[in-house]
Amino acid sequence: MAVLLASGCYASTDYEKYPKGKFVERSSLVKSWGGESSSLQLKSDGKFSTVKLELEYFECSTGGVLKKSGDGAWETEKGRQSSEILLRFEDGCSATLWAGESGGKVVLWSTVTDSDRTLVLK
16 A cells, blocks of 8 residues: 655746835834825934824734734844845844845835735835
8 A cells, every 4th residue: 555645835926916026224214104094204324104004914813914003122133035125123022034135126026915015115
């Protein structure tokens, strides 16, 4: 009797819906970003402000996908394929955006609800 055990995970190959990864200097991120009904202001002192920033949030009591407004601190790290922007809200929630390129311009983006939707801030 032969038994076949299979295991695996699904990895999306629909990369066209995501902006192409890009490494950027921190100074080029300092500005107001907006898209859909969301806005994000990254400030040179490492602080940020958001209005209705719809992302998947972590490390907070109401984690998951939220439209969040608030303030906090941000930093950038070099990821494998792009710069990563880490947001830490004053209430403890955190989220990550990635730098990318779309239409020849730098954008910030993140997936919303298990990669079904993509938020792009320009």
